[in-house]
Amino acid sequence: MAIEPDRLVIFDTTLRDGEQAPGCSMTDREKIRVAHALAELGVDVIEAGFPAASDGDFESVRLIAREIRGPVICGLARCGGNDIERAWQALCEAERPRLHVFIATSPIHREHKLNMSRDEVIRRAVEGVRVARALCADVEFSAEDAARTELDYLAEVVQAVIEAGATTVNIPDTVGYAVPAEFAERIAYLRQHVPGIERAVLSVHCHDDLGMAVANSLAAVQAGARQVECTINGIGERAGNCALEEVVMAVRTRADRMQVHTGVDTRRLAPTSRLVAAVTGVAVPRNKAVVGENAFAHEAGIHQHGMLRNQQTYEIMRPEDVGLGGSRLVLGKHSGRHAFRSRVEELGLALDEAELDRAFIAFKTLADRKKEIFDADIEALVLRSDEVGAGPWQLVKLRIASGDGPRATAEAELAHADGTRRRECAEGDGPVEAAFSAIERATGVTVELKSFDVRNVTVGEDAQGEAVVSVAHGGRSWQGKGFDTDIIQASALAFLQAVNRISARRDAEQAA
Numbered sequence: 001m002a003i004e005p006d007r008l009v010i011f012d013t014t015l016r017d018g019e020q021a022p023g024c025s026m027t028d029r030e031k032i033r034v035a036h037a038l039a040e041l042g043v044d045v046i047e048a049g050f051p052a053a054s055d056g057d058f059e060s061v062r063l064i065a066r067e068i069r070g071p072v073i074c075g076l077a078r079c080g081g082n083d084i085e086r087a088w089q090a091l092c093e094a095e096r097p098r099l100h101v102f103i104a105t106s107p108i109h110r111e112h113k114l115n116m117s118r119d120e121v122i123r124r125a126v127e128g129v130r131v132a133r134a135l136c137a138d139v140e141f142s143a144e145d146a147a148r149t150e151l152d153y154l155a156e157v158v159q160a161v162i163e164a165g166a167t168t169v170n171i172p173d174t175v176g177y178a179v180p181a182e183f184a185e186r187i188a189y190l191r192q193h194v195p196g197i198e199r200a201v202l203s204v205h206c207h208d209d210l211g212m213a214v215a216n217s218l219a220a221v222q223a224g225a226r227q228v229e230c231t232i233n234g235i236g237e238r239a240g241n242c243a244l245e246e247v248v249m250a251v252r253t254r255a256d257r258m259q260v261h262t263g264v265d266t267r268r269l270a271p272t273s274r275l276v277a278a279v280t281g282v283a284v285p286r287n288k289a290v291v292g293e294n295a296f297a298h299e300a301g302i303h304q305h306g307m308l309r310n311q312q313t314y315e316i317m318r319p320e321d322v323g324l325g326g327s328r329l330v331l332g333k334h335s336g337r338h339a340f341r342s343r344v345e346e347l348g349l350a351l352d353e354a355e356l357d358r359a360f361i362a363f364k365t366l367a368d369r370k371k372e373i374f375d376a377d378i379e380a381l382v383l384r385s386d387e388v389g390a391g392p393w394q395l396v397k398l399r400i401a402s403g404d405g406p407r408a409t410a411e412a413e414l415a416h417a418d419g420t421r422r423r424e425c426a427e428g429d430g431p432v433e434a435a436f437s438a439i440e441r442a443t444g445v446t447v448e449l450k451s452f453d454v455r456n457v458t459v460g461e462d463a464q465g466e467a468v469v470s471v472a473h474g475g476r477s478w479q480g481k482g483f484d485t486d487i488i489q490a491s492a493l494a495f496l497q498a499v500n501r502i503s504a505r506r507d508a509e510q511a512a
């Protein structure tokens with residue numbers, strides 16, 4: 001991949017490193033939706049998954065490779081076994097495929113995980129890159145735990161893989177251990193001591209265990225790295241990965257210091273962040289830099305006063321630059337399918353005809369209950385219509401009685417994909433608990449409720465509520481999200497989504 005010297009390559013790994021974090025799993029449909037949004041956002045590389053990890057991962061990488069045009073589509077593979085061939089089978093239909101091979105290089109990983117000598121690790125790395133290069137012209141090599149690898153040895157590894165044909169060499173801080181000045185020195189050392197380093201793009205991949213993933217990535221860029229690996233909202237293993245939106249806005253806002261630019265359309269940052277939060281059920285903290293709800297809110301009187309005189313007194317970026325232009329009133333009861341379709345397209349939500357039909361029906365139903373339909377309402381509708389067919393159960397009716405006695409009661413009627421219907425009643429301390437219990441009884445799926453949140457999607461008395469639930473089942477955590485103008489209904493839909501995900505996984509495992 002030929003790049004200009006001041007172009008920073010944005011490598012998004014939301015669908016691989018992000019998706020592998022607890023509670024962040026996505027269905028194939030959700031992955032495709034996120035991949036389309038990343039392409040619209042203008043990332044250079046989408047790491048779509050780790051095809052050898054499971055048949056499900058293989059299939060989702062293959063779907064993305066077939067469907068997404070524009071960015072490079074990348075698949076991860078270990079050096080060794082038949083991971084690389086498997087990754088290539090998943091990727092080979094991509095317009096611009098990349099094979100990403102890795103092996104750990106640090107002493108602790110060599111000794112305790114791989115049980116390999118330094119020479120053996122280099123031999124495997126070189127072999128992996130050669131096998132990958134025989135299949136694909138674009139090959140990235142990652143030295144896992146590079147931040148804790150002896151510098152002189154890391155330089156040897158990097159030189160060997162470039163000679164073997166790696167076109168990008170990635171230096172991960174796998175455990176989020178580095179501090180910025182030290183990490184920058186590591187990059188500078190490699191640039192000075194590896195003959196032929198200019199033949200590959202130098203990349204970094206930082207985890208956030210000490211809250212320094214973004215700072216470390218930016219320090220590396222100042223030292224000459226030209227690819228940053230990151231995820232939307234910083235989702236990822238443990239404390240997460242480097243947050244894409246923060247790196248992109250830092251590079252843009254401090255172009256004077258960073259001296260690089262990206263190809264990202266920054267106005268798509270907030271919508272993409274909302275999409276990833278919605279499909280994973282992992283909410284964005286209110287005070288999250290760049291895309292949090294409060295990132296541009298000014299509460300203190302003295303700040304508001306300054307802002308009224310000149311926005312730049314307290315604002316270094318404009319909300320509209322990151323796509324937080326405020327809720328736009330877009331459509332109403334009389335808007336037709338054409339207007340609905342064009343707004344959906346402007347929002348970057350790729351829908352096929354059947355999906356558009358479902359979302360439009362849901363839009364008309366919502367428009368009957370709600371005077372004004374905002375962008376966030378449309379995003380919620382589209383995601384909700386995605387869930388149709390994503391699991392075996394649909395909520396047909398929910399009746400709640402509460403307020404008269406000490407306990408609330410719920411009656412839930414559910415339809416199963418096999419054509420049967422179940423109706424169950426349950427009691428609870430409140431209407432939400434009663435509704436959840438009725439759904440458990442009807443579906444036969446029992447879970448432990450871990451967290452439950454409700455917030456409004458837009459403003460106004462008739463605003464849609466968004467409910468997010470997290471439940472534990474079978475040793476794993478599962479998320480669900482629901483939207484409705486009635487918050488009890490939204491809560492029941494969120495709970496049912498989590499139950500549907502559990503049922504769909506159980507059915508798939510039984511069928512395999």
Ligand code: KIV
Pocket residue numbers: 017102142143144145170172173174175205207
């Ligand atoms: O954190 C890490 O080291 C990784 C590599 C596989 C790139 O995710």
Ligand code: ZN
Pocket residue numbers: 017172174205207
């Ligand atoms: Zn990682």
